[in-house]
Amino acid sequence: MLMSKKNNDSNEHSGIGFRGDIQGLRAIAVLAVMIFHANSSWLPAGFIGVDIFFVISGYIISSVLLKEGKALSWSQFYWARVKRIIPVYLVMLSLVCVVSALLLTPVDFSFFKSSLRSALLFVSNQYYAGFGDYFAPGAHELPLLHTWSLAIEMQFYLFLPIIIYYVPRQFLALLLGVLSIAFFTYAEVKLGAADNQRHVYFSLLARVPEFLVGALITVSGVGRSWSPRLSFVVGVMGAALLLFSLVFIDEKNFPGFSSSLPCIAVGMIIASRRGVVNNLLALPLLVTIGALSYSLYLWHWPVLAFMRYYLGQDKLPIVWICSFVLLTYLLAWASYRWVETPLRSRLVKIRRWVVLSAITACMIAISLILNPMIEKPLPREMTRYSPPDQICHGRIIGDCLRGDHEQSQPVLIIGDSHAAQLNEFFDVAGVLGKFSARVITASNCVPIAEFDVERIPDFSRADCRAQIAALKGYIDNAKVIVIAAMWQWHVPSKDFMAALADFLDTAAQRDVKVIVLAQVPMFNTNLVRVKRFAALGLPVSITENSEWAGANQKVSELANRYRGVQFLDFSRSEFFRDAPFVQGQLIYMDDSHLNELGARQYGLFAVPFLKAALAATSE
Structure with a gap:
């Protein structure tokens, strides 16, 4: 200029x-x-x-x-x-x-x-x-x-x-x-x-x-x-x-x-x-x-x-x-x-x-x-949460199934990238727990009716609308639905909380069981970047984000209002005691998303709790 x-x-x-x-x-x-x-x-x-x-x-x-x-x-x-x-x-x-x-x-x-x-x-x-x-x-x-x-x-x-x-x-x-x-x-x-x-x-x-x-x-x-x-x-x-x-x-x-x-x-x-x-x-x-x-x-x-x-x-x-x-x-x-x-x-x-x-x-x-x-490259499984061309994130690819494919009536998993990061989680948990899971997600978006699409970044909106439309038939036929999301991103929106409340209310009226998963702990710094900064000799620190726990609490309070809705929270469990590490291994790919390794280990930890929750929904 x-x-x-x-x-x-x-x-x-x-x-x-x-x-x-x-x-x-x-x-x-x-x-x-x-x-x-x-x-x-x-x-x-x-x-x-x-x-x-x-x-x-x-x-x-x-x-x-x-x-x-x-x-x-x-x-x-x-x-x-x-x-x-x-x-x-x-x-x-x-x-x-x-x-x-x-x-x-x-x-x-x-x-x-x-x-x-x-x-x-x-x-x-x-x-x-x-x-x-x-x-x-x-x-x-x-x-x-x-x-x-x-x-x-x-x-x-x-x-x-x-x-x-x-x-x-x-x-x-x-x-x-x-x-x-x-x-x-x-x-x-x-x-x-x-x-x-x-x-x-x-x-x-x-x-x-x-x-x-x-x-x-x-x-x-x-x-x-x-x-x-x-x-x-x-x-x-x-x-x-x-x-x-x-x-x-x-x-x-x-x-x-x-x-x-x-x-x-x-x-x-x-x-x-x-x-x-x-x-x-x-x-x-x-x-x-x-x-x-x-x-x-x-x-x-x-x-x-x-x-x-x-x-x-x-x-x-x-x-x-x-x-x-x-x-x-x-x-x-x-x-x-x-x-x-x-x-x-x-x-x-x-x-x-x-x-x-x-x-x-x-x-x-x-x-x-x-x-x-500068540093030895991380294995691919530590830099992503799942192969992007193999998951139904922003688009539908195949049947979107994870876990034990031989099981009928799959559990429907919906949400934003915090649900997408659970593809490997449900693969492991589903095989061990003898259930299948259909995972359909979109960036920045919980693909439910009345979701406030205009709030999210414009590059996410088309995919969000597409997944909302694609999910309608699956939601209408689902017996069990699991919702996961980065709640601290969505909770401040009154329109979203109203849409989520309507969704849970409709599910309760239809006698559909809903499991709402808590957000995993979040940090103030991208953890892969911290690793690089340390390799350069730069001062680094890892501090936990202060907002995610409060967001979990608000979603929990909302979920507890509805019959047949269970809020499942592992964020303060033994698994995340040393987060962002488990047994000395980094399980996060950035400040809030688990990597493939972390998602699989998380799935192994959560199997008994998920089996109990799913068993309760079938009673």
């Missing part, structure tokens, strides 16, 4: 002269993004800082193109974009790749490699639009997530020059205005479609009108002949609208028509050119931050992502926030001083580019070799 300019940058190639207020807008944009990413409650709509950058980019690039006119050199235009964006971008990717190779577990590093490939090709927005895996690192732990905006900007540069170069000047403003309205409308319509918000958020077409607003300011020449009084009024109104946007816009309904508000606000400030708002934005401190804004943007997110990955939590303690600010500034200043500025010069020699490219390639290659060398 064109976020960074030197303090004395005259916006060469743009023909608009140096404007300190635009540098100040860049500072506001990057600070808003950094504050939002550090803690979203501090600035609820700080994410619109990216949209501020898009408007500024549209304004600057269209100024370049209009200045050159028919004399435009396509090679020089794109070479200028490359010099501004690529050098520090490659340095960031190289360093992030090395840190990822050291810090990330092999499974997590496999996700990183895919994101790195998309970042190098500037298609990150498409990659993250389709990204969704329950056991992938969380979004706040993906070190290259922020590259989606760079991808959109580079893609936008492919067609804006064509529009401005080939469309007659007298029709250009009208065309850009019509296209802006059309694409804002497109984003709003797409946003209204079910489970589509994430795809719209990362969509080039949904972001195009933000660039076009900036381009429209340039092409129309609005503001150039305004009086000082009118410039003052428009600038103040633009600042007020921008402040409103930063506080009140809801990310869940963004982009779309709501994204037009900050774009119009930024357009008003750019158009006003002079006045108290523009003078404030041109203050030296903001101009200095604006000069560093591109480097600040590139470095801030990986720093936060790695901190969160190591700590295993989204909200960072204040000492880590302070470290984040300091480290981000130092990295940004260094990259701006020694990479961004030198390689942007017209006099830079080609050998510097060759050296930079070679260093980047070598660091990436070394990282790919380094990651599996």
